[in-house]
Amino acid sequence: MANKWLLVAPVAGALGIGAGFGANELFAAGEVKQDLKPSVSLPLTRVVLFNSGVGYFSRSGDIEGDARVDLTFPESDINDLLKSMVLEDFGKGRISAVSYDSREPIARTLSSFAVNLTGNPTYAGIVGQMRGERIEVAVSPTAANQPGKLTGTIVGVEHQKVPVGTQAIDAEVLNMWCAEGMRAIKFADIQSLRFSNPVIESEFRRALEVLALSHDSQKKAVQLHFAGEGKRKVQVGYVVDAPIWKTSYRLVLDEKEKPYLQGWAMVENPTDEDWGGVKMALVSGRPISFKMDLYNPLYVDRPTVEPELFASLRPVTYSGGFGPEGRNTNGLALKAEQENQNRALRSMGGARAPGGAKGVAQGEKMLLADAPVGLDLRKDAAEFGRRINTGAVGNAATAGALGDFFQYVIDHPVSLARQKSAMLPIVGKDIEGTRVSIYNERVQGKHPLLGLRFKNTSGAHLNQGPITVFEGNVYAGDTRVLDVQPNEERLLSYAIDLGTEVDPKAGVGAHRITSVKAVRGIVTTVTKVTDEKTYRIINRSQTDRTLLIEHPNRTSQQFKLVGTEKPVEDTPEVFRFQTPVKAGETKSFTVKEERDVSSTVALTNGAENSIRYFISLSEASPGLKQKLETALKVKSAWDEQVRELNQVNADLARLNGDQERIRKNLRETPKEAEVYDTYLKKLAAQEKEIDALTARQKALMADEFQARKKYEDYLVTISD
Numbered sequence: 001m002a003n004k005w006l007l008v009a010p011v012a013g014a015l016g017i018g019a020g021f022g023a024n025e026l027f028a029a030g031e032v033k034q035d036l037k038p039s040v041s042l043p044l045t046r047v048v049l050f051n052s053g054v055g056y057f058s059r060s061g062d063i064e065g066d067a068r069v070d071l072t073f074p075e076s077d078i079n080d081l082l083k084s085m086v087l088e089d090f091g092k093g094r095i096s097a098v099s100y101d102s103r104e105p106i107a108r109t110l111s112s113f114a115v116n117l118t119g120n121p122t123y124a125g126i127v128g129q130m131r132g133e134r135i136e137v138a139v140s141p142t143a144a145n146q147p148g149k150l151t152g153t154i155v156g157v158e159h160q161k162v163p164v165g166t167q168a169i170d171a172e173v174l175n176m177w178c179a180e181g182m183r184a185i186k187f188a189d190i191q192s193l194r195f196s197n198p199v200i201e202s203e204f205r206r207a208l209e210v211l212a213l214s215h216d217s218q219k220k221a222v223q224l225h226f227a228g229e230g231k232r233k234v235q236v237g238y239v240v241d242a243p244i245w246k247t248s249y250r251l252v253l254d255e256k257e258k259p260y261l262q263g264w265a266m267v268e269n270p271t272d273e274d275w276g277g278v279k280m281a282l283v284s285g286r287p288i289s290f291k292m293d294l295y296n297p298l299y300v301d302r303p304t305v306e307p308e309l310f311a312s313l314r315p316v317t318y319s320g321g322f323g324p325e326g327r328n329t330n331g332l333a334l335k336a337e338q339e340n341q342n343r344a345l346r347s348m349g350g351a352r353a354p355g356g357a358k359g360v361a362q363g364e365k366m367l368l369a370d371a372p373v374g375l376d377l378r379k380d381a382a383e384f385g386r387r388i389n390t391g392a393v394g395n396a397a398t399a400g401a402l403g404d405f406f407q408y409v410i411d412h413p414v415s416l417a418r419q420k421s422a423m424l425p426i427v428g429k430d431i432e433g434t435r436v437s438i439y440n441e442r443v444q445g446k447h448p449l450l451g452l453r454f455k456n457t458s459g460a461h462l463n464q465g466p467i468t469v470f471e472g473n474v475y476a477g478d479t480r481v482l483d484v485q486p487n488e489e490r491l492l493s494y495a496i497d498l499g500t501e502v503d504p505k506a507g508v509g510a511h512r513i514t515s516v517k518a519v520r521g522i523v524t525t526v527t528k529v530t531d532e533k534t535y536r537i538i539n540r541s542q543t544d545r546t547l548l549i550e551h552p553n554r555t556s557q558q559f560k561l562v563g564t565e566k567p568v569e570d571t572p573e574v575f576r577f578q579t580p581v582k583a584g585e586t587k588s589f590t591v592k593e594e595r596d597v598s599s600t601v602a603l604t605n606g607a608e609n610s611i612r613y614f615i616s617l618s619e620a621s622p623g624l625k626q627k628l629e630t631a632l633k634v635k636s637a638w639d640e641q642v643r644e645l646n647q648v649n650a651d652l653a654r655l656n657g658d659q660e661r662i663r664k665n666l667r668e669t670p671k672e673a674e675v676y677d678t679y680l681k682k683l684a685a686q687e688k689e690i691d692a693l694t695a696r697q698k699a700l701m702a703d704e705f706q707a708r709k710k711y712e713d714y715l716v717t718i719s720d
Contacts, residue, residue: 039070042224042236046279047414048407049267051463054080054289055242060235066096069224069236075295077240078220082294084239093228101220102297109210114203117211124172124187128157134196137176140189150185151196152178162186239289243268245282247426247465249481251492253435253452254472261458263427263465265408269416277413282426284463284483285405406461429458437497439535440550440574441504448500448547449493450477456484469494491548499541500581502549507532514596516620518627521603521716523614531559532592539581547581550574551591559593603715605708608635624720634714638707645700652693655686662686 046058063069073081078100087095110118116129127135137150155175162171172187195201226234245267252260265282269275408426416422433454443449452469456462462484469476469492477494484490510530517524539545548568553575561567567575579589601610611628614620620628662683669676 038068039223040067042069042071042234044273044275044278046237046281047275048281048283049242049245050283050285050287050289051244051246052286052289053241053244054239054287056237056239058235058237060233062231063093063226063234064231065229067226067234069226069234071222071224071236072219073222073240075220078222078295079291079293080240081222081238083292084237086237087224088235089226089228089232090234091228091230091232093226093232093234096225096227098222098224100222106210108297110207113207113210114200115207117207124157124174127154127174127193130154130195130200131156133200135176136194136196137174137185137190138192139185140191142189150176150178150183152176152183155182160184243270247463249427249462249465249467250470251452251467252470252472253433253476258430259433259452259454261427261429261431261454262425263458263460263462264423265426266421266423267416268421269418272418274418275414275416277415280410280414280424281407282410282424283405283407284461287405408460427458427460427462429460431455431457434546436491436546436548436578437500438491438493438548438550439500439502441502443550444496446501446503448497448502450495450497451491451493451548453489453491453548455489456486459486461485467492467494497541497545499539499543500545500547501538501540502547503536505534505536507534513617513619516614516617516624518603518624518718518720521718522600523603523610523718524598524600525614525617525619527597527599528594529597530562530592530594532590534588534590536586536588537579537581538586539583542583544583545581547579549577549579549589549591551577554593558595560595561592562594563592564590603631603718605635605638605712605715607715608632611635621720624718627718627720631711631714631718634707634711638704638711641700641704641707645697645704648693648697648700652690652697655690655693659683659686659690 040061040063042059042061044057045060046056048056048058050056059071082100085098087098089095107118110116114130115126117126121129131154134151134153137152139148139150141148153176155177158173158175159170160173161168174185174187174190176183176185195204224236245265248264248266250262250264252262254260267280267282410424410426414422414424431454433452436451436453437448438451439448462481464482465480467479467481469479479492479494481490481492509532512528512530513525514528515526533551535549537547551567551574553570553573561575565577565579568578569576575591577589577591579587581587601607603611611631615625615628662679666676666679666683669679
C-alpha cells in the first residue's frame with residue numbers, strides 16, 4: 001500500500017540557531033532526523049508538456065531502507081513545486097520529510113544575530129552594538145599615549161572634535177573601560193579588534209556566512225526523506241514552468257492522391273539536466289494554472305496589548321452550604337481545568353488524551369495520519385486520465401482523448417540534451433480534401449485565394465500551427481490553422497488565384513412599407529428594406545474552379561437571405577456560397593437580403609400631417625383610415641375654436657393699443673379744446689367694446705379647451 005502525500009502548502013519547522021540556517025522542513029509524522037547517508041539518485045522518467053506554459057515531470061527509482069533524495073531547482077520554480085509536488089512510496093515505507101532552502105528575508109535573518117550586519121553598518125556601528133562586551137584592541141604605534149594592546153569593556157562610541165593642524169575635525173572615538181580606567185581611542189588608530197566572548201565571535205562569523213550564501217540565489221536545494229525497510233520503488237511528480245510545445249505541419253497536394261498531412265511537435269528542454277530515455281506526452285488543452293507565493297515567509301503584524309492592572313484585594317473566605325445542597329467547589333475547579341486542557345488539545349489538532357505533552361504528540365500523529373492522500377499517480381498511463389479512442393498516428397506518436405484535452409504519447413523514449421530543442425513527428429496521415437478558391441472582398445478585392453476544404457480524418461486533434469503547402473514536390477505557399485477536432489471540416493488558403501477574378505457590385509436597394517398598425521394612438525409602420533450584391537466572376541485559367549464566396553453574415557442586423565441559394569456553410573462572420581465556374585466561363589452570383597424596419601409615431605395634437613400621410617398609405621386598413629379621417633374632423637372643430645379665439649385676442653390687442661394712443665393725446669391736449677371731448681367719447685366707447693370682447697374671450701377659451709381635450713382623447717382611442 002503506497003503512502004501518498006499531496007504537498008499543497010509548506011509547513012515550516014522551527015529551527016534553532018544552532019541547527020543551521022537556510023532550510024524549511026515539511027513534517028510528515030511529527031519527527032525529523034538528520035540523514036547523514038549519501039543521497040540516492042532519482043532519475044527523470046516521464047515528461048508531460050502542456051500548451052499552457054507548464055509541464056509535469058515525474059521521477060522514479062528504487063531505494064532501500066531509509067533514504068534521502070537531493071534535487072535542485074531554480075528559485076523561480078519553488079512556488080510551483082510547493083503547490084504541486086506529489087510523493088509516493090510504493091513499499092513498506094513512508095514519507096519522512098521534505099526540506100528545502102529557506103527564503104527568509106535577509107534583513108530578518110541578519111537581525112536575529114547578536115551582531116546585526118543589516119544595511120552595511122560601519123566599523124563604529126558594529127562596535128557600538130556590542131556595548132558591555134569585553135574586547136582586545138591593537139592600537140597603531142603612532143597613536144599618542146596609547147599602549148600597543150588594550151583589553152577592556154566597550155562603554156560606547158561617540159563623535160569628538162579632534163585637532164588636526166590648525167583645524168578641528170569630527171572623529172569617531174571608542175570609549176573603553178580598562179584596568180587603568182576609562183580610555184578613549186580614535187577608530188583611525190585601531191589596527192585590529194577582537195571579541196573576548198567566543199559566542200559573539202561565532203555569531204559574527206555565521207552572520208557573514210549568511211551574507212555570502214545570499215549571493216547565490218539562482219538554485220535552491222530540495223531534500224526528500226523516505227523512511228522504511230527493504231528495497232522498494234518511490235516516485236515524485238511536480239508541475240513547474242515549461243515552454244509551450246508548438247506544432248507545424250506539411251500538406252502535400254496531388255492531382256491523383258489524397259492530401260497527405262504530416263505534423264511535427266517542437267519541444268524544448270530549458271533545464272540544466274539531460275533527458276535520457278524519458279516517456280513523453282504532449283497535451284493539447286487549456287488547464288487553468290496560476291502562481292501563488294508559498295515560498296516567501298509571510299509575517300502578520302500583531303497588536304501590542306498592555307496587561308490590565310488591578311489593586312490588590314484582601315483574601316475572601318466563604319462559609320459552607322447548608323445540608324446536602326452544599327457543593328465541592330474544589331471539584332468544580334478541577335473539572336473546569338480538565339475541560340480547558342481538553343479544549344487546548346483540540347485546538348492544536350489532537351484528541352482528548354491524558355499525559356500532558358505526550359497526549360499532544362499523539363494527537364498530532366492522528367491528525368496527520370488521517371490527512372487526504374491526494375492524487376494517485378502510480379501508473380504512468382493513468383496520470384492524466386484514461387485515454388480513449390486511441391490509434392496509431394504515423395510511426396512516432398499515439399493520440400488519445402482526455403475528456404476536454406487531447407494528448408500525443410510519443411511511442412519511443414525521448415532523449416534530449418539540456419538547453420536543446422527537438423522536432424518529434426506526431427501525425428502522418430492521408431486526409432480527405434477538396435480544392436477550392438475562396439473569395440472574400442475584405443481580404444483580396446479582385447482575386448480569390450487558392451485553398452483546400454479538408455476534413456480531419458487523421459484520428460488526432462490538430463493543434464494550432466503553421467502549414468507549409470506543397471503541390472507535388474513544389475512549394476505552393478504557407479497557411480495557418482487553428483485547433484481542429486477529429487472529423488471536423490476546415491478551410492485553408494495558401495496562395496492567390498490569379499486565374500480567377502471577381503467584381504462585386506452593390507445593388508440600388510429598395511424600401512417598401514408592408515404594414516400600418518395603430519394601438520392607442522401610436523401608429524407603427526413596418527418597412528421592408530432590400531439589399532442585394534452581385535458578384536461577377538470570370539475564370540481565365542485552363543482548369544475548372546469551385547468558388548466559395550464569403551459574404552458578410554448580417555443576421556445580427558435582422559437581415560434574412562431571400563431568393564438566394566442556401567450557403568454551404570455559415571459562421572458568425574460570413575456566409576459561404578459555393579458556385580462552380582468552368583474554365584473560360586463568365587457568370588454572376590447574386591446575394592439578396594431583406595429585413596423589416598419598424599418605426600412608431602405617437603399621434604398628438606400636432607400630428608395632422610402625420611395623420612394625412614397615414615391615410616394616403618395603401619397599406620393602411622379601411623377601418624384605420626376611417627378613424628383617422630374622423631380625427632381630422634374633430635381636429636377641424638378644434639381649429640375653428642382656435643381661429644375665433646385668435647381673432648378675439650387680436651381685437652383686444654388692437655383696442656388696447658388704440659387706447660394707449662388716446663390717453664397720450666389727452667395728456668397733451670388742453671381741456672378747452674374741442675377735440676378733447678371727442679377723445680373722451682371715443683375712449684368710453686372702446687371701454688365698452690373691450691368689456692364685451694373680454695367676456696367673449698373667456699367663453700372661447702373654455703370652448704377651445706374642451707375641443708382640444710376632445711381631440712386628444714379621441715387620438716388615444718385609435719386602434720386598428
